[in-house]
Amino acid sequence: MAESTTDARRRRRGDELVRAIHDAVLVELSEVGYGRATMERIAERAGCGKMPLYRRWRSRDDLVLDAVERNLPVLAPPADTGGVRTDLLSVLEHLSERVLAAPVGAAITSLVGEGRRHPAITAAIRERILEPTSPVPAVLRRAAERGEIAAEAITPQVCTVGPSMLMTHTLLEGAPPGAAERIAIVDRVLMPALTAGAATARATGG
Amino acid sequence: MAESTTDARRRRRGDELVRAIHDAVLVELSEVGYGRATMERIAERAGCGKMPLYRRWRSRDDLVLDAVERNLPVLAPPADTGGVRTDLLSVLEHLSERVLAAPVGAAITSLVGEGRRHPAITAAIRERILEPTSPVPAVLRRAAERGEIAAEAITPQVCTVGPSMLMTHTLLEGAPPGAAERIAIVDRVLMPALTAGAATARATGG
DNA sequence: TCATTAAGAGACTCTATCGTCTCTTAAAGC
DNA sequence: GCTTTAAGAGACGATAGAGTCTCTTAATGA
Numbered sequence: 104m105a106e107s108t109t110d111a112r113r114r115r116r117g118d119e120l121v122r123a124i125h126d127a128v129l130v131e132l133s134e135v136g137y138g139r140a141t142m143e144r145i146a147e148r149a150g151c152g153k154m155p156l157y158r159r160w161r162s163r164d165d166l167v168l169d170a171v172e173r174n175l176p177v178l179a180p181p182a183d184t185g186g187v188r189t190d191l192l193s194v195l196e197h198l199s200e201r202v203l204a205a206p207v208g209a210a211i212t213s214l215v216g217e218g219r220r221h222p223a224i225t226a227a228i229r230e231r232i233l234e235p236t237s238p239v240p241a242v243l244r245r246a247a248e249r250g251e252i253a254a255e256a257i258t259p260q261v262c263t264v265g266p267s268m269l270m271t272h273t274l275l276e277g278a279p280p281g282a283a284e285r286i287a288i289v290d291r292v293l294m295p296a297l298t299a300g301a302a303t304a305r306a307t308g309g
Numbered sequence: 310m311a312e313s314t315t316d317a318r319r320r321r322r323g324d325e326l327v328r329a330i331h332d333a334v335l336v337e338l339s340e341v342g343y344g345r346a347t348m349e350r351i352a353e354r355a356g357c358g359k360m361p362l363y364r365r366w367r368s369r370d371d372l373v374l375d376a377v378e379r380n381l382p383v384l385a386p387p388a389d390t391g392g393v394r395t396d397l398l399s400v401l402e403h404l405s406e407r408v409l410a411a412p413v414g415a416a417i418t419s420l421v422g423e424g425r426r427h428p429a430i431t432a433a434i435r436e437r438i439l440e441p442t443s444p445v446p447a448v449l450r451r452a453a454e455r456g457e458i459a460a461e462a463i464t465p466q467v468c469t470v471g472p473s474m475l476m477t478h479t480l481l482e483g484a485p486p487g488a489a490e491r492i493a494i495v496d497r498v499l500m501p502a503l504t505a506g507a508a509t510a511r512a513t514g515g
Numbered sequence: 516t517c518a519t520t521a522a523g524a525g526a527c528t529c530t531a532t533c534g535t536c537t538c539t540t541a542a543a544g545c
Numbered sequence: 546g547c548t549t550t551a552a553g554a555g556a557c558g559a560t561a562g563a564g565t566c567t568c569t570t571a572a573t574g575a
Contacts, residue, residue: 117521143563216342217422218482219418260493271477287464322552350532522569545547545548
């Protein structure tokens with residue numbers, strides 16, 4: 104592209120350049136998908152040559168994995184809002200608007216179908232968004248300590264169902280769910296599952 | 310792969326050839342993903358030249374879409390097992406073992422991240438697996454007619470949560486959930502959501 | 516200030532795939 | 546059996562991207 108103005112020949116290094124490359128990877132992933140992402144376009148998008156890429160990463164896979172991992176936010180347990188319902192809404196809002204709606208979210212939706220070919224990528228998504236280290240079990244444990252729900256109500260299914268529905272909605276509708284949909288998920292699915300412990304035990308047959 | 314019968318230079322036409330090509334597309338999708346699928350390899354896998362492909366489909370996208378649509382099973386409402394719980398288990402079993410675990414399921418998981426680039430593909434998946442035309446609302450309506458659940462308990466969230474969890478499990482774990490996991494989904498998530506209508510109404514403030 | 520490092524740019528060779536085209540000959544229809 | 550259609554095979558030039566390499570020079574640090 105045309106070397107535009109005065110500081111057009113500014114030359115970045117180190118972390119600044121790495122961040123620009125990571126950002127370029129996320130954009131490339133969301134625009135053309137994992138399968139079609141190329142080193143050449145990533146370099147062009149980052150405004151650098153191909154050498155800085157090959158110097159730092161052995162392959163496209165390494166680069167993509169690194170870019171996604173560095174951009175996956177670590178989800179700290181959210182502020183205690185005083186009740187499990189509002190805690191859960193807060194978690195789902197954060198996941199929808201700060202993760203899935205962010206550039207890294209578009210990248211994730213492009214990568215999530217590559218599981219069988221690139222287990223490391225989906226492992227990172229799984230461990231950092233859906234696994235027990237996620238914020239959902241954290242707010243549920245807090246609620247159990249308060250006596251708001253029964254500790255036995257905290258099952259893997261209840262922990263994953265929220266993020267799962269956000270992910271599916273994002274994949275199939277093209278965007279994460281809005282506030283109304285998140286409220287419906289909490290009130291019609293999560294809260295019943297958390298408060299129907301006794302009935303569930305009966306249905307399961309003990 | 311050597312064609313089955315003695316005559317290796319057997320030459321297929323029409324529907325038989327189309328089916329072989331469609332099958333090759335599904336295998337190609339599951340092995341290299343949508344972005345990397347090529348006409349050349351599809352032709353090779355189908356054991357034919359490239360001309361039959363270009364003669365029938367304008368582009369790779371047309372071919373892929375056609376192959377997926379023709380292989381997406383139409384999900385008829387399952388046999389009435391007499392109770393909503395077993396009906397739901399039957400539906401989830403069918404989705405897991407006849408759809409997601411089949412070749413078309415591997416193709417679907419490879420395509421589901423292409424939503425923003427190829428809306429027609431995810432639209433087909435959405436409409437034929439997750440939408441209200443799916444078997445879940447059918448068994449729920451049947452249960453409501455029997456008086457087993459309240460009609461108001463049939464919400465979009467309750468209808469989609471089952472398939473959503475199957476899909477997420479398949480994407481992140483590499484295979485659809487087994488029987489134990491499906492039972493847990495029904496007993497810990499679906500049944501509570503269906504039987505906690507009154508509590509839900511209170512929580513929603515409606 | 517000066518030496519060292521590595522960025523920006525892009526040339527280069529290879530390979531994969533594209534979409535078109537041709538040739539021969541099975542398969543299907545009359 | 547003869548004609549028509551299209552399948553199997555693969556050649557073809559064009560293009561895109563891979564990964565390596567070179568050249569110049571901006572940024573950095575002693």
